[in-house]
Amino acid sequence: MISKGVVDKPAHSTAPVGHPCSGRRLPSFRVRVPHLRLGLRAVTDFLRHHDQPISKYVLLDHMDWMSSYQPRALAAEWEWILARARGDARIIFRSAHAAPRYLQALELGPARGRLSDRLRFHPELAGKLQAQDRVHTYAGSHIADVRV
Structure with missing residues (x-):
């Protein structure tokens, strides 16, 4: 970050x-x-102790694992990501899945708002950049801006 x-x-x-x-x-x-x-x-630990707004996040594929084994921790991580994000923040991350289920299913906060409603994705840009990836380890590359 x-x-x-x-x-x-x-x-x-x-x-x-x-x-x-x-x-x-x-x-x-x-x-x-x-x-x-x-x-x-851990991302959540870092964000809990960091009080400045963050404009750019580059995250690894740990969220795939968390979505299956630690879904509450994943929700907490995204809550902290969004809480610390500047209004113009961009989030870049990769996944073993082209369309990870947790992006649509994850609910955040007391109101249980969907994560997907808090982000504006750029699939065309992510696809263009993924095509230039020399390693091709990940099925999904994602670029999203925080919705204000």
């Missing part, structure tokens, strides 16, 4: 020595992107 170009870094890192996020293997990356701070935290 990016907030004014900075990613949160906890006071201590839990990355094992030699892991790319441990910092020991990133000196050239840190030179090229000096304002970036790396951290290892």
Whole structure:
């Protein structure tokens, strides 16, 4: 997640020595992107402790797993994503599914509003960019803006 170009870094890192996020293997990356701070935290934990609005989210495919095994945690994560998002925030994420069911089924907050009603998706742009993907690991790439 990016907030004014900075990613949160906890006071201590839990990355094992030699892991790319441990910092020991990133000196050239840190030179090229000096304002970036790396951290290892669950998304929800990061957002709970981050009080600045966030304009860009780049999320991995962890939501596929969460939708099956931790659906309440996934709902909480999306609630925090939306709570911390700026009005013009963009969210980019990938999935093993071209159309993940949780995007339509997930209900958020006390009013149980649907996640899909809170986002404006850009399937044409996502499809165009996915076609340029060299790895083709994911069936679905998604780009969405937060609806104000």
